[in-house]
Amino acid sequence: MTTKKMWIVGLATTVMIAMLLLAGTPSSAANHQPSEASADVKIDNFSFGPQTLTVSVGTTVVWTNRDDIPHTVVSTEGVFKSKVRDTDEMFSYTFTKAGTYPYFCSVHPKMTGKVVVQ
């Protein structure tokens, strides 16, 4: 067996182990739940719309920046934090626990919103 072939076999084994490990994690189990719902928040004119979004547990919320100016989506309580999002860039977060999640744009902190997860 050449060194190259051995490398490929090794890689394949690693990938298989990784897949097996992943299959056993709770996050993967969550994917089998019925709700793979998603909901959108648009950023327009320095505001989040809708400002309050109500979703069910397991929903992935997708924020899209439609301004000419970059924004961020940052949980006030440190639950999630996007990188800076320029025009048309998105950020998503999946809410796995019920609760109220206030957030804001750390660049323009007057911009605030919240996600209510039921």
Add this chain to the structure above:
Amino acid sequence: MTTKKHNLIDQNLQDLNNDGVDRRGFLKCMAWAGTGLVWTMSGGIPASRAFAKVYGRHAGKVGDFSFVQISDSHIGFNKPANPDVTATLQTAINKINAMPHKPDFIIHTGDLSQLSKPSEFDTLDQALKGAAAKQIYFVPGEHDMLTDNGEEYLQRYGKGTKGSGWYSFDHKGVHFVGLVNVANLKAGGMGSLGHEQLEWLEGDLKGRSASTPIVLFAHIPLWTIYPDWGWGTDDSEQALSYVKRFGSVTVLNGHIHQIMQKIEGKVSFHTAMSTAFPQPAPGTAPSAGPMKVPADQLQRVLGITDVNYLVSGSSLAIVDSPLGDSGSSASGSGRGLAVVDSLFG
């Protein structure tokens, strides 16, 4: 308008009479009044009158020294409001280099970049290398602190500064303080200096003679212009309480991409135009986003600010000029600095 302001303006008018502005100076003043669209929007102070006084003094003599403020270059921005912000920054630098009196240094009041990218800072540095004034002082805007808590900015422009980039220096008897009000912003708030910086500022000013002219500069205005758009600094009152005892205080800010000014007692506040794109007057648009103007109008709403310090009058003269040559508008606090805002076009 407060009585205090009236008194100051009256004093300016008296000074103006004493100065005996000649016919040429008066005509110049009228020319500026003619280009005073920017001026009209800027705070309700009859600045063209104050300006005549300032300029009258300047007609044959420049100040003991001058510096230029530029702001909001937003290198990396490429949307319709200005698809080539590097070119307009270059125009600003050309304008500075063509000034009859050479400024001792340049102050950039933040938003150097659009997205805090190394390539954007590189482009800015490359352009600024062409400025005749080699010394450039910076404070960050919120666009310069978008990644890694401002690490990229601080590595490049923050050497020798404290905290998130604040510092002070002295130049020919004037004490300058660069403040940072764009870091660690709180949900629902405006700009913020924070406890640590305020404590440092108090210590920095303590022990200085009340006759020392003070210049504070920061990105977001240190006075509340329009809270709905976050155009103010939550804890600026605290900072301003430390400068109350000084005889001449000038506050220079950017962020709002237009000229605004206010005089309160011995403190004169001034915001500069952007070198990149204009923003709407407070409340006149759905948001503070970039304002699109016809391409041939753009240079009329971009500009630089020339600040002259006169030891004789113990005053600073501020002149705003557009990037094009059609005019400038100016103001003087009566005591302190003269600020000249130059539009590009």
